[in-house]
Amino acid sequence: MLQQLNLKQPANGIARNPAEAREIARQIGYPVLVRPSFVLGGRAMEIVYDESQLNYYMTHAVEASTIVDAPILVDKFLDAAIEVDVDCIADFDPVGVGESGQAIVIGVMEHIEEAGIHSGDSACALPPYSLPPEIVKRLKEQTRALARALRVRGLMNVQYAIKDSEIYVIEVNPRASRTVPFVSKATGISWAKMAAKVMAGKSLAELGAKEQPDPKHTSVKESVFPFAKFPGVDVILGPEMRSTGEVMGIDQNFPMAFAKSQIAAGTVLPTKGTVFISVRDGDKDAIVGAAKMLADAGFEILATQGTHSVLVKNDVPATRIAKLSEGRPNISDYIKNKKVHLLINTPTKKGPHTDEGKIRSLAVLNKVPIVTTITGANAAARAIQAMQQTDWGVRPLQEYFARE
Numbered sequence: 001m002l003q004q005l006n007l008k009q010p011a012n013g014i015a016r017n018p019a020e021a022r023e024i025a026r027q028i029g030y031p032v033l034v035r036p037s038f039v040l041g042g043r044a045m046e047i048v049y050d051e052s053q054l055n056y057y058m059t060h061a062v063e064a065s066t067i068v069d070a071p072i073l074v075d076k077f078l079d080a081a082i083e084v085d086v087d088c089i090a091d092f093d094p095v096g097v098g099e100s101g102q103a104i105v106i107g108v109m110e111h112i113e114e115a116g117i118h119s120g121d122s123a124c125a126l127p128p129y130s131l132p133p134e135i136v137k138r139l140k141e142q143t144r145a146l147a148r149a150l151r152v153r154g155l156m157n158v159q160y161a162i163k164d165s166e167i168y169v170i171e172v173n174p175r176a177s178r179t180v181p182f183v184s185k186a187t188g189i190s191w192a193k194m195a196a197k198v199m200a201g202k203s204l205a206e207l208g209a210k211e212q213p214d215p216k217h218t219s220v221k222e223s224v225f226p227f228a229k230f231p232g233v234d235v236i237l238g239p240e241m242r243s244t245g246e247v248m249g250i251d252q253n254f255p256m257a258f259a260k261s262q263i264a265a266g267t268v269l270p271t272k273g274t275v276f277i278s279v280r281d282g283d284k285d286a287i288v289g290a291a292k293m294l295a296d297a298g299f300e301i302l303a304t305q306g307t308h309s310v311l312v313k314n315d316v317p318a319t320r321i322a323k324l325s326e327g328r329p330n331i332s333d334y335i336k337n338k339k340v341h342l343l344i345n346t347p348t349k350k351g352p353h354t355d356e357g358k359i360r361s362l363a364v365l366n367k368v369p370i371v372t373t374i375t376g377a378n379a380a381a382r383a384i385q386a387m388q389q390t391d392w393g394v395r396p397l398q399e400y401f402a403r404e
Contacts, residue, residue, distance in 0.1 A: 002169060005145050009169045011076040018058040024074045025054055035073040045239035047077050047116055081163040083115040086139055087183050088156050089195050090147040091204045102204055103147035104211040105140045106191050107183035113373045115161040118241040123222045126186045127214040129254040138167055150174050154199045182248060186219035187212055188401035217400050218254045222247050222261035227364050234357040235364055236347050236372055255386035258379050267369045269380055271388050273341030274300045276331055277307050280348040284310040286374045291316045293381035297388055324355045335362050343370045344377045
């Protein structure tokens with residue numbers, strides 16, 4: 001169907017055993033995303049970077065499925081891609097043909113975290129906060145085309161990845177998604193109620209449904225995690241869903257809406273103090289922008305050797321701090337003594353037994369806000385600057401739509 005519609009998807013293949021998975025991975029190139037069939041919440045989904053990791057995770061992927069000989073999906077992982085959720089409502093006749101019926105897009109949500117983190121765990125903004133209008137237009141066109149091809153009647157959700165201005169279809173769900181309540185609150189329209197009427201036989205035209213312009217305000221959905229209840233667990237996010245709820249922040253602009261979403265999720269971003277930054281080699285250049293914003297906002301920056309070198313090279317004032325293995329005082333001492341107010345760490349290794357994992361779990365234990373992605377760090381830095389510069393308040397949700 002995607003080929004008929006001239007839409008792109010990441011290179012992929014279907015395997016039923018480790019040998020087939022290895023051959024597919026060799027053909028499409030690492031890293032790859034391993035996805036078992038017939039599981040929920042991204043169970044046992046994993047990004048693997050070499051053959052040894054693939055062999056290990058293939059065993060777990062097969063075990064995670066409850067269906068014997070279930071196929072394993074192996075997809076090319078689009079590193080550093082932007083993920084987008086698009087919801088639409090359509091009234092096509094499921095068994096009909098031709099042009100009868102229509103589809104309207106009800107929400108385009110740009111994820112804060114990059115592709116590779118489960119959509120249920122990623123924060124997202126409506127309307128998109130950084131996507132160019134041309135990309136948004138193409139996303140809407142592709143979503144309508146998919147709804148027509150699938151003869152959807154009711155709600156549909158599509159997840160896309162955007163890499164180098166190219167749009168790739170990740171998955172299409174011809175059903176309501178967890179995003180629908182958020183979209184309804186962000187736009188002021190009960191889309192679930194309308195979809196129920198459509199599924200019962202009404203047409204969108206009869207209901208007076210039309211595609212809405214972007215709201216003048218910005219809404220940010222943030223996920224809520226149970227990490228505080230599990231001392232020692234590593235908080236790194238990935239393809240397997242770990243969140244247990246979600247909240248929403250709303251304001252006239254993205255930075256303040258993001259700040260409110262963090263407060264609602266129980267993470268109060270600091271407006272002064274000290275931030276610790278330690279990122280993997282591939283993120284060192286990318287973290288400079290957020291670090292500069294935080295330095296300009298008056299924060300003292302602590303960093304481990306590699307990150308410190310890059311920051312100083314780019315004229316960002318920072319103090320070098322020892323790693324856990326390099327003696328004391330190190331970051332654990334600063335966290336325990338309440339001398340760190342924000343922690344930014346993108347992972348090289350995962351797990352509670354790694355030095356990184358120990359630092360992250362220690363931050364959670366001591367209620368230090370922690371950010372584990374570059375995009376999240378940029379959003380947090382912008383939110384902190386907004387809170388420093390502007391007084392903010394709360395208003396009833398209805399008031400946003402009354403003003404529009």
